Amino acid sequence: MLTEELVVEEAIVTGKTVELRDVSSLPAKPTSLHFTDFSLKHIPKNGPFSLKTNGYSHVFHTNVPRPPEDMQLKILKHKLEELRIDTKTCMPGQYNHLMCPKCEGGDTAKRSLSLFITQDGGAALWTCFRAKCGWQGSTKAFAGTSSSCGTLKQASKVKKIRQITEADLQLEPLCDKLLGYFAERMISKETLQRNCVMQKCTFDDQIVIAFTYRRHGQLVSCKYREIKKKFWQEADTEKIFYGLDDIEGEADIIIVEGEMDKLAMEEAGFRNCVSVPDGAPATVSSKELPPEEKDTKYQYLWNCKEYLDKASRIILATDGDLPGQALAEELARRLGKERCWRVTWPMRNKSDRFKDANEVLIYLGADGLKEVIENAELYPIRGLFKFRDYFDEIDAYYHRRLGYEFGVSTGWSDLNELYNVVPGELTIITGVPNSGKSEWIDALMCNLNQIAGWKFVLCSMENSVRDHARKLLEKYIKKPFFDARYGEFVKRMSVADLEKGKRWLADNFCLIRCEDDALPHVDWVLDLAKSAVLRHGVRGLVIDPYNELDHQRSPNQTETEYVSQILTKIKRFAQHHGCHVWFVAHPRQLHNWIGGPPNLYDISGSAHFINKCDNGIVIHRNRNPNAGPIDRVQVCVRKVRNKVAGTVGDAFLMYDRTTGEFTGVDKSSTNVPEHPHESIRKK
Numbered sequence: 001m002l003t004e005e006l007v008v009e010e011a012i013v014t015g016k017t018v019e020l021r022d023v024s025s026l027p028a029k030p031t032s033l034h035f036t037d038f039s040l041k042h043i044p045k046n047g048p049f050s051l052k053t054n055g056y057s058h059v060f061h062t063n064v065p066r067p068p069e070d071m072q073l074k075i076l077k078h079k080l081e082e083l084r085i086d087t088k089t090c091m092p093g094q095y096n097h098l099m100c101p102k103c104e105g106g107d108t109a110k111r112s113l114s115l116f117i118t119q120d121g122g123a124a125l126w127t128c129f130r131a132k133c134g135w136q137g138s139t140k141a142f143a144g145t146s147s148s149c150g151t152l153k154q155a156s157k158v159k160k161i162r163q164i165t166e167a168d169l170q171l172e173p174l175c176d177k178l179l180g181y182f183a184e185r186m187i188s189k190e191t192l193q194r195n196c197v198m199q200k201c202t203f204d205d206q207i208v209i210a211f212t213y214r215r216h217g218q219l220v221s222c223k224y225r226e227i228k229k230k231f232w233q234e235a236d237t238e239k240i241f242y243g244l245d246d247i248e249g250e251a252d253i254i255i256v257e258g259e260m261d262k263l264a265m266e267e268a269g270f271r272n273c274v275s276v277p278d279g280a281p282a283t284v285s286s287k288e289l290p291p292e293e294k295d296t297k298y299q300y301l302w303n304c305k306e307y308l309d310k311a312s313r314i315i316l317a318t319d320g321d322l323p324g325q326a327l328a329e330e331l332a333r334r335l336g337k338e339r340c341w342r343v344t345w346p347m348r349n350k351s352d353r354f355k356d357a358n359e360v361l362i363y364l365g366a367d368g369l370k371e372v373i374e375n376a377e378l379y380p381i382r383g384l385f386k387f388r389d390y391f392d393e394i395d396a397y398y399h400r401r402l403g404y405e406f407g408v409s410t411g412w413s414d415l416n417e418l419y420n421v422v423p424g425e426l427t428i429i430t431g432v433p434n435s436g437k438s439e440w441i442d443a444l445m446c447n448l449n450q451i452a453g454w455k456f457v458l459c460s461m462e463n464s465v466r467d468h469a470r471k472l473l474e475k476y477i478k479k480p481f482f483d484a485r486y487g488e489f490v491k492r493m494s495v496a497d498l499e500k501g502k503r504w505l506a507d508n509f510c511l512i513r514c515e516d517d518a519l520p521h522v523d524w525v526l527d528l529a530k531s532a533v534l535r536h537g538v539r540g541l542v543i544d545p546y547n548e549l550d551h552q553r554s555p556n557q558t559e560t561e562y563v564s565q566i567l568t569k570i571k572r573f574a575q576h577h578g579c580h581v582w583f584v585a586h587p588r589q590l591h592n593w594i595g596g597p598p599n600l601y602d603i604s605g606s607a608h609f610i611n612k613c614d615n616g617i618v619i620h621r622n623r624n625p626n627a628g629p630i631d632r633v634q635v636c637v638r639k640v641r642n643k644v645a646g647t648v649g650d651a652f653l654m655y656d657r658t659t660g661e662f663t664g665v666d667k668s669s670t671n672v673p674e675h676p677h678e679s680i681r682k683k
């Protein structure tokens with residue numbers, strides 16, 4: 001049940017009393033309420049009107065005089081007609097729902113104007129309960145008119161709590177027909193009697209259910225319900241939970257969303273249950289919790305604070321729909337999630353769940369409802385989990401259903417033991433300038449594309465687009481882009497090769513380029529990479545290199561703190577999107593360098609590069625012909641966090657300057673499937 005419906009109805013009642021204070025000749029208290037659209041599914045069409053009272057109601061009827069339309073009333077009505085208030089069907093001594101001449105009920109054309117005419121026909125007052133309109137005013141047959149357009153809030157600001165009794169409200173025991181109505185909903189007479197559920201006869205002989213709200217047995221408020229599920233609450237009464245006395249001193253309590261659900265819980269053996277009085281909000285508020293005195297929507301909760309404070313376990317059994325979930329969240333925010341539990345309503349059929357406690361009682365019986373409560377689970381607290389929450393994922397990991405549990409092979413069998421590419425991890429690549437870092441990453445991407453069909457997004461700031469395209473195409477086509485010295489007389493790729501290669505580039509790579517002179521900020525890069533993941537399904541991001549990013553940082557932040565922060569952002573991106581990130585970072589200037597591979601701790605900026613990455617790799621190549629072949633590349637795997645995917649160690653690859661390809665030192669150890677062009681080249 002949404003709160004809105006109730007609030008509007010209640011506001012009408014509240015508004016009446018506020019208005020009455022303004023006009024001295026009006027009665028101090030409304031005598032009855034009038035709602036016209038009664039209907040009841042299982043009762044004949046004229047059923048509600050033929051519902052008979054149980055004999056107590058005649059007192060009430062004789063107390064309601066039906067005044068004649070005398071002169072005074074005629075003048076009053078004339079005045080109202082001049083204000084375009086249609087009084088044709090209006091009766092003195094009651095509240096009339098009319099079309100507001102000011103706003104005409106807004107988009108929904110709701111009859112939002114509540115008009116009250118005194119029983120003697122001498123005065124009238126009105127309020128439009130559309131918040132956007134709020135037109136209100138009063139007039140007397142023999143005096144002036146005053147009206148104003150204010151907001152509903154202004155109209156109902158002043159609120160005085162009334163003391164009420166059953167006699168004041170003219171409540172009566174439930175008649176047989178209403179007992180039958182409850183019986184259909186599996187609510188017994190005993191439960192109804194214990195909860196003092198009563199009925200009331202409205203001025204026009206309609207019987208409505210009266211849920212009595214009590215504290216220490218004393219009547220505090222009363223909520224009326226037409227069979228058709230229209231609710232309204234006694235004006236100017238304190239808002240409290242329904243069934244409050246039942247949770248006094250209880251360590252375990254249940255909160256439900258409606259009085260019927262509270263009664264249903266009792267049928268399942270749970271008396272320690274209360275219902276909220278106002279139904280559920282449409283959504284969870286995005287605002288901070290207001291202070292208690294300003295938390296108007298949940299005032300009932302604060303009014304019953306001492307009852308709730310003692311509870312160590314609060315089961316939120318609100319409706320399963322979105323408003324019900326929003327209500328559970330709003331209650332949990334206020335009650336403290338750590339002591340809250342929530343229920344999951346059982347499946348009604350293959351696709352839908354039962355909505356609430358009463359529905360479960362009707363269809364699954366008391367035992368079914370009991371089971372739901374006994375299976376309540378801890379209310380989730382954002383960020384706090386149990387391994388149980390991940391059992392599905394752990395099972396899928398064990399049975400290797402996730403894909404790439406051991407990572408994707410790099411395509412070089414010499415590296416299989418050391419480094420495999422796991423989705424969602426971060427690899428830091430370093431090496432002295434010109435060591436071949438970028439070339440190796442390009443070759444790795446070509447392999448991953450061929451082996452696993454991965455696509456990539458490239459933020460390579462040091463490469464022009466055409467140079468980068470050339471390097472990738474040479475590796476893919478396995479021929480030099482140009483007839484040039486580096487091609488060593490191998491014939492350049494044909495135009496047909498180029499066209500094929502261009503299609504491959506277009507299908508498998510996205511580029512992040514900062515078109516102006518500014519350096520890209522890591523947030524900007526990650527935002528675009530996220531789009532590439534969502535739009536193009538990329539599985540890998542290359543940021544090459546770190547020092548070409550925008551590194552403006554706040555004056556009170558050290559470079560170490562800054563590096564830590566951006567690595568955290570990159571890792572979050574990687575994990576969240578299951579995207580592997582290769583991040584190239586240069587070593588600081590090495591004094592007395594004697595030609596060996598640098599250390600990961602030599603990376604300029606911060607030790608966080610090695611601390612925070614999942615994998616750390618140094619690419620190194622031999623430049624001394626006396627020390628070995630100069631095209632031999634050393635891939636130094638210096639850190640592997642995930643032992644399933646590899647371990648620390650070195651592997652050697654041979655670099656082919658003609659095509660930029662890397663192969664195992666023993667060529668047969670390269671395990672990338674052969675590309676169609678390979679056979680052409682071999683010829």
Ligand SMILES: Nc1ncnc2c1ncn2[C@@H]1O[C@H](COP(=O)(O)OP(=O)(O)OP(=O)(O)O)[C@@H](O)[C@H]1O
Nearest residue numbers: 432433434435436437438439621630631632633655
């Ligand atoms: N093993 C190798 N043998 C010979 N030349 C190589 C080797 N590896 C890379 N090169 C060449 O070195 C040059 C630089 O390669 P690359 O851009 O990959 O290096 P880098 O480590 O990324 O450099 P930087 O740190 O300056 O960005 C390229 O011309 C490439 O062809």
